Amino acid sequence: GAVVSQHPSRVICKSGTSVKIECRSLDFQATTMFWYRQFPKKSLMLMATSNEGSKATYEQGVEKDKFLINHASLTLSTLTVTSAHPEDSSFYICSASPSGRAYEQYFGPGTRLTVT
Protein backbone atom coordinates (compact mmCIF):
# COMPACT_ATOMS: atom_id res chain seq x y z
CA GLY A 1 0.00 0.00 0.00
CA ALA A 2 0.80 3.73 0.07
CA VAL A 3 2.01 4.02 -3.50
CA VAL A 4 2.59 7.37 -5.15
CA SER A 5 3.19 7.70 -8.85
CA GLN A 6 4.57 10.53 -10.93
CA HIS A 7 4.22 11.14 -14.60
CA PRO A 8 6.24 11.60 -16.64
CA SER A 9 9.38 10.09 -15.17
CA ARG A 10 11.51 12.03 -17.57
CA VAL A 11 10.76 15.00 -19.80
CA ILE A 12 12.76 17.20 -22.10
CA CYS A 13 11.27 20.51 -23.19
CA LYS A 14 12.41 23.56 -25.03
CA SER A 15 13.10 26.84 -23.30
CA GLY A 16 9.98 28.98 -23.09
CA THR A 17 7.51 26.13 -23.08
CA SER A 18 5.50 24.81 -20.15
CA VAL A 19 5.52 21.31 -18.76
CA LYS A 20 3.10 19.60 -16.40
CA ILE A 21 4.04 16.93 -13.89
CA GLU A 22 1.38 14.76 -12.29
CA CYS A 23 1.50 13.22 -8.85
CA ARG A 24 -1.04 10.58 -7.89
CA SER A 25 -1.70 8.65 -4.72
CA LEU A 26 -2.81 5.27 -6.00
CA ASP A 27 -4.26 3.54 -2.98
CA PHE A 28 -5.02 6.23 -0.44
CA GLN A 29 -6.50 9.67 -0.25
CA ALA A 30 -4.08 12.53 0.28
CA THR A 31 -5.36 15.73 1.81
CA THR A 32 -1.87 17.14 1.53
CA MET A 33 0.75 16.76 -1.15
CA PHE A 34 4.23 18.20 -1.21
CA TRP A 35 6.49 19.19 -4.07
CA TYR A 36 10.25 19.06 -3.74
CA ARG A 37 13.12 19.97 -5.98
CA GLN A 38 16.46 18.22 -5.86
CA PHE A 39 19.68 19.35 -7.50
CA PRO A 40 22.35 16.75 -8.36
CA LYS A 41 23.88 15.20 -5.27
CA LYS A 42 21.96 17.61 -3.07
CA SER A 43 19.16 17.40 -0.58
CA LEU A 44 15.45 17.85 -1.19
CA MET A 45 14.20 21.40 -1.07
CA LEU A 46 10.52 21.83 -0.30
CA MET A 47 8.90 24.02 -2.93
CA ALA A 48 5.28 24.05 -1.86
CA THR A 49 2.57 22.31 0.08
CA SER A 50 -0.74 21.73 -1.59
CA ASN A 51 -4.00 20.96 0.11
CA GLU A 52 -6.93 19.56 -1.78
CA GLY A 53 -9.31 22.28 -2.90
CA SER A 54 -7.23 25.22 -1.73
CA LYS A 55 -4.30 27.28 -2.91
CA ALA A 56 -0.84 25.92 -2.46
CA THR A 57 1.50 27.35 0.13
CA TYR A 58 4.85 28.18 -1.38
CA GLU A 59 8.17 28.24 0.40
CA GLN A 60 10.14 31.43 0.50
CA GLY A 61 11.95 32.10 -2.73
CA VAL A 62 9.75 29.88 -4.88
CA GLU A 63 7.92 31.77 -7.61
CA LYS A 64 4.28 30.78 -7.48
CA ASP A 65 3.57 32.16 -10.96
CA LYS A 66 6.35 30.04 -12.38
CA PHE A 67 5.56 26.83 -10.53
CA LEU A 68 1.80 26.42 -10.70
CA ILE A 69 0.39 23.80 -8.37
CA ASN A 70 -3.10 22.40 -8.55
CA HIS A 71 -4.53 19.86 -6.12
CA ALA A 72 -7.91 19.22 -7.66
CA SER A 73 -8.72 15.94 -5.99
CA LEU A 74 -7.66 13.81 -3.05
CA THR A 75 -5.51 11.68 -5.31
CA LEU A 76 -4.02 14.10 -7.81
CA SER A 77 -1.76 17.12 -7.66
CA THR A 78 -0.05 18.73 -10.62
CA LEU A 79 3.00 20.94 -10.91
CA THR A 80 3.28 23.07 -14.03
CA VAL A 81 6.59 24.70 -14.77
CA THR A 82 5.69 27.70 -16.91
CA SER A 83 8.00 29.33 -19.43
CA ALA A 84 10.71 26.90 -18.53
CA HIS A 85 14.36 27.89 -18.67
CA PRO A 86 17.50 25.76 -18.50
CA GLU A 87 17.95 26.68 -14.83
CA ASP A 88 14.64 24.95 -14.10
CA SER A 89 16.23 21.66 -15.09
CA SER A 90 16.12 19.51 -12.00
CA PHE A 91 14.68 16.44 -10.35
CA TYR A 92 11.18 17.10 -9.02
CA ILE A 93 9.73 14.80 -6.40
CA CYS A 94 6.25 14.81 -4.97
CA SER A 95 4.95 13.21 -1.83
CA ALA A 96 1.49 12.54 -0.53
CA SER A 97 0.28 12.47 3.04
CA PRO A 98 -2.78 10.62 4.29
CA SER A 99 -5.36 12.81 5.99
CA GLY A 100 -4.27 14.11 9.35
CA ARG A 101 -0.78 12.61 9.25
CA ALA A 102 1.38 15.24 7.62
CA TYR A 103 4.52 13.78 9.18
CA GLU A 104 3.91 10.61 7.23
CA GLN A 105 4.75 11.17 3.59
CA TYR A 106 4.95 8.71 0.77
CA PHE A 107 7.20 9.75 -2.03
CA GLY A 108 6.82 9.42 -5.75
CA PRO A 109 9.66 8.19 -7.94
CA GLY A 110 10.50 11.65 -9.22
CA THR A 111 10.52 13.44 -12.56
CA ARG A 112 13.70 14.43 -14.31
CA LEU A 113 13.12 17.71 -16.17
CA THR A 114 15.62 18.88 -18.73
CA VAL A 115 15.08 22.24 -20.40
CA THR A 116 17.08 22.77 -23.58
Add this chain to the structure above:
Amino acid sequence: SQQGEEDPQALSIQEGENATMNCSYKTSINNLQWYRQNSGRGLVHLILIRSNEREKHSGRLRVTLDTSKKSSSLLITASRAADTASYFCATYPRDFGNEKLTFGTGTRLTIIP
Protein backbone atom coordinates in the same frame (compact mmCIF):
# COMPACT_ATOMS: atom_id res chain seq x y z
CA SER B 1 17.17 26.27 4.42
CA GLN B 2 18.04 22.73 5.37
CA GLN B 3 18.56 22.33 9.08
CA GLY B 4 19.91 18.81 9.00
CA GLU B 5 23.51 18.03 8.37
CA GLU B 6 24.66 14.53 7.63
CA ASP B 7 28.12 13.30 8.32
CA PRO B 8 30.00 12.03 6.46
CA GLN B 9 28.94 13.39 3.08
CA ALA B 10 30.25 10.26 1.42
CA LEU B 11 31.23 6.85 2.74
CA SER B 12 32.73 3.83 0.98
CA ILE B 13 33.04 0.50 2.77
CA GLN B 14 33.56 -3.14 1.91
CA GLU B 15 30.59 -5.40 1.68
CA GLY B 16 29.89 -7.03 5.00
CA GLU B 17 31.16 -4.12 7.06
CA ASN B 18 28.94 -1.86 9.11
CA ALA B 19 28.09 1.66 7.96
CA THR B 20 27.34 4.50 10.33
CA MET B 21 25.88 7.84 9.31
CA ASN B 22 25.18 10.77 11.56
CA CYS B 23 22.63 13.56 11.42
CA SER B 24 22.56 16.79 13.38
CA TYR B 25 19.68 19.22 13.57
CA LYS B 26 18.93 22.54 15.19
CA THR B 27 15.37 22.82 16.45
CA SER B 28 13.03 20.82 18.66
CA ILE B 29 11.51 17.86 16.94
CA ASN B 30 8.52 15.60 17.20
CA ASN B 31 10.25 12.83 15.30
CA LEU B 32 13.19 12.14 13.02
CA GLN B 33 13.07 9.91 9.99
CA TRP B 34 15.63 8.25 7.77
CA TYR B 35 15.15 7.75 4.06
CA ARG B 36 17.10 5.99 1.32
CA GLN B 37 17.34 7.23 -2.24
CA ASN B 38 18.78 5.18 -5.03
CA SER B 39 20.35 7.18 -7.82
CA GLY B 40 17.72 9.04 -9.85
CA ARG B 41 14.84 7.59 -7.89
CA GLY B 42 12.39 8.64 -5.22
CA LEU B 43 12.76 8.26 -1.48
CA VAL B 44 12.09 5.13 0.47
CA HIS B 45 11.15 5.49 4.11
CA LEU B 46 13.39 3.43 6.37
CA ILE B 47 12.57 4.21 9.96
CA LEU B 48 10.96 6.81 12.19
CA ILE B 49 12.09 7.53 15.72
CA ARG B 50 10.07 9.72 18.05
CA SER B 51 11.56 12.36 20.29
CA ASN B 52 10.89 10.27 23.39
CA GLU B 53 12.69 7.25 21.96
CA ARG B 54 16.42 6.68 22.16
CA GLU B 55 16.95 3.69 19.95
CA LYS B 56 15.03 1.78 17.33
CA HIS B 57 15.77 -1.30 15.25
CA SER B 58 14.43 -2.53 11.94
CA GLY B 59 16.15 -5.54 10.42
CA ARG B 60 19.77 -4.56 9.79
CA LEU B 61 19.07 -0.94 10.66
CA ARG B 62 19.66 0.64 14.03
CA VAL B 63 18.79 4.26 14.69
CA THR B 64 19.67 6.24 17.77
CA LEU B 65 18.45 9.64 18.82
CA ASP B 66 20.01 12.01 21.33
CA THR B 67 17.74 15.01 21.72
CA SER B 68 20.11 16.69 24.16
CA LYS B 69 22.76 16.77 21.46
CA LYS B 70 20.22 17.16 18.65
CA SER B 71 21.74 14.29 16.76
CA SER B 72 20.84 10.91 15.36
CA SER B 73 22.77 8.06 13.86
CA LEU B 74 21.87 5.34 11.39
CA LEU B 75 23.79 2.09 11.54
CA ILE B 76 23.52 -0.46 8.76
CA THR B 77 25.01 -3.77 9.80
CA ALA B 78 26.45 -6.41 7.49
CA SER B 79 26.24 -4.12 4.48
CA ARG B 80 25.32 -5.40 1.04
CA ALA B 81 25.95 -4.04 -2.44
CA ALA B 82 22.23 -3.23 -2.65
CA ASP B 83 22.64 -0.79 0.24
CA THR B 84 24.53 1.55 -2.09
CA ALA B 85 22.41 4.71 -2.09
CA SER B 86 22.09 8.15 -0.55
CA TYR B 87 20.67 8.32 2.94
CA PHE B 88 18.83 11.35 4.29
CA CYS B 89 17.57 12.24 7.69
CA ALA B 90 14.44 14.36 7.94
CA THR B 91 13.09 16.11 10.98
CA TYR B 92 9.47 16.82 11.78
CA PRO B 93 9.00 19.77 14.12
CA ARG B 94 7.45 19.72 17.55
CA ASP B 95 5.64 23.00 16.97
CA PHE B 96 2.26 23.05 15.30
CA GLY B 97 1.68 25.26 12.31
CA ASN B 98 4.91 24.23 10.66
CA GLU B 99 4.06 20.74 9.52
CA LYS B 100 6.74 19.89 7.05
CA LEU B 101 9.73 17.61 6.86
CA THR B 102 13.13 19.23 6.66
CA PHE B 103 15.76 17.11 5.02
CA GLY B 104 19.42 16.88 5.77
CA THR B 105 22.20 17.09 3.24
CA GLY B 106 22.53 13.35 2.86
CA THR B 107 25.28 10.73 2.99
CA ARG B 108 26.26 8.91 -0.19
CA LEU B 109 27.04 5.35 0.76
CA THR B 110 28.95 3.07 -1.59
CA ILE B 111 29.31 -0.61 -0.77
CA ILE B 112 32.28 -2.20 -2.49
CA PRO B 113 31.64 -5.83 -3.43
